Amino acid sequence: MADKVLIANRGEIACRVIRACREMGLGSVAIYSDADRQAVHPWLADEAVHVGPAPSRESYLRMDRVIDAARRTGARYVHPGYGFLSENAAFREACDDAGLVFVGPPADAMRKMGTKTTARDHMIAAGVPVVPGSDGPLASSEEALAVAQRIAYPVMVKAAAGGGGKGMRLVHDPGTLRSAFEGAAREAASAFGDATIYLEKAIVRPRHIEIQVLADRHGNCIHLFERECSVQRRNQKIIEESPASHLSQATRLAMGEVAVRAAKAVSYESAGTCEFLVDPEEHFYFLEMNTRLQVEHLVTELVTGLDLVVLQLRIAMGEPLPMRQEEIGQRGHAVECRIYAEDPAAGFLPSPGPLHVYRTPKGPGVRVDDGVIEGGRVPSDYDPMIAKLAVWSETRGQAIDRSLRALHEYEIVGVSTNRTHLEQILRSEAFRAGPYDTGLVASLPPLPAKAPGDPLAMGVAALLYARETVHKEASRSSAAGWKSFALQRAVERF
C-alpha cells in the first residue's frame, strides 16, 4: 500500500500539498474543523479526519488530535504547510515520538531559527550580516528606551515569536516607544502565546528580498534564488515576484551564498527561506529564517521549474537532492498576487462571508492556488487569504500585464476583496518601473471609498425587483405546469 501523508493544515496550502501527494502516488489525509466541514481540502484528499471546533486553538493547533488522526489513518508523513504547527518544534518532536516523519527541518534547527533573538545570535556566529539591535529579549520598556538610544531612531519593536507583521511596530521617537512596546507585547501574547519583545534598528527605505533554500539530510544545500516581497501593507505581503525588480547579479549570488551558509549553520533540512532587508545601496541584512514552505513559493516554482512540495517530500523520504546548484537557473519572470477577503474601501476590514460567485482566471501562464469554491464561504475563524494568483511570462513587464489581465477575469462576489488595491499597485509607476521599497503601498493615494452613482444600476435593481414580484404573482395564479415551473426556477435565482 502506498505511503500516506497527513496534511496538518487547511485551505489553499492543504490543497497544494494534496495535489503533490496525488502526483507522487502518495495517499493524502486531510484534517478539518467544524468551520471547514464543507471546505474543499477535506474532499480533495483521499481521507479526512475531523479534529475539533472552528477556533484553531481547539482544532488545527491541537497537536494531540493531529497526531491521533495520523495514527488512526496509518499516515507515515506529516506535512504542516505554513502557519499553524509548521514552525512548532514541540510538534516536530511529538511527530518523532509517535513514529511519524515530519516534512520539515529537525526540531533543533526550528528552535535555533524559530525565535528571532536566538536566530540572530546563531547568524552572527556564522558570519551572516544582521541588522543592529537589542541582541536579546527586552525585560521592560525602560530597557527598550536605553537600547533605542544606543542604536538611534527609527527602531522596530518586534515580537520574538512573531511573523506576518503581527506584534511589530515602527517607532520614530522615545515618546511613543512605551505604548508600542506594550501594544506589540499584547498582540504577541494573544497571537503566539509569547510576549517576548526585542528591538532592531529600522532600515530606511528597505526592500524585502528572500532566498529560497533546499537542504537534504546528506549535507547538500542549495538555493533557488530570490523572491522580492517588498509590496507589503502593515508588514503583510501582498504581491511577490521573482526575480527581484532590480538586483545586481553580484548581490543575488552573494545573498544566495549567505543563505546557504545560514542554513548549514543550523544543520537545516527541507525547504526554508532566509529573509533579508536590502537597502538602496544593496547592503543586505539577515532578518529571519522561515523554517517551512512559504506562501509565495509559487513564484520560485514558476521561474525555476521545480516543485518545492515534491522536493520537500522526497527530502523527507531520505532522498538526496536530485540537482546541483549549477543546474538551477531563473527563466522569465513570475508575479504572485494574494487575494484577500478584505475591503480596501473600508480600511481593509476583513470581509468573511459567502462566495456567491467565485470564478478563477484562465489562459496562458496563469496559476491559481486556492482552497475555496463557488457557493462556499470564507470563514471568519482563519486567515483572510482566499487565493494566490501567480503568473509567469517572458519579461517582468509582460508578467505585470498578465497579472492585470488575470485579475480582470477573476470574479468574486459575496465577500469584498483587495482586487482594486492589487490593480492599483500593479498599475502604479513606482511598481512598474522599480526598484521599489516596503514604503510603496503607503505612498499610493487612497482608493475611492465607493463607486460613483450609476442610474443604470438603479434601473437594473428596480427592474429585477419588479420582474420578480410580477413573476411571483403570476406563478401563484397560473396552473402548475412546465411553464410556471421554469418561471419559478428562474425566480429562485434572484
Added chain:
Amino acid sequence: MPRAVYVTEVGVGEVEVEILEDDGVHARVRVGGETFELALSRLPDGSLAIESGARRERWHHYVDTRGLVLADGTWQRRFTTGDPRDRWLRRGAASAKAGGGVVCAAMPGRVVRIAVAAGDIAEEGATLCVLEAMKMENDVRAPGSGRVTVISVREGESVEAGQALLTLDPASKP
C-alpha cells in the same frame, strides 16, 4: 402599464424608478428624471447581461437578508426598496434606520477589549472597542462624539456582522 419602484442604494439614497415598458428583456425606465432604454437578461451562468446605449455590462447579483447586491469585479452596490411587501428588503431598510447612535460590528469577530464604560464621553474617532477577526485586531471608533449609554457586548464575546456593540447618545455631547 408604467409602474413606480422606489429603490434605495445603501449609502447613496432613495431614487424613484419608473418602469415605463418591460417585455421581460427590453425595458424603458426613468431614473431620477432621466429616461433610457436597456436590455436586461440572464446569461447561462446566472450573471446579468445588460445593454444600454453604448454600454455593455455583465454583472452579478444576489439577495441576502439586507437586500439586493449588484456587483461587477470592482464594485458592489447594495439596494433596498420601499415596497412594504418585500420582506427581505424591508428588513434591510429597518436595520439601516435603527442605525442612529448604535455602533454595530462591521464584520463577524470576537470582542477583544472594550475601551469605554457606560457614561463615558467619547470624542469622534475615539476607540470604543477592539474586534478581532481573521487574526487581526481592528479598532471600532466612534462615528461622532457622544455619551456611551449602553454597552451591549462583553469582552471575549463573539459577534455577528451588524450586531449592536454599544450605543452613543450624540445629544449629550460635553
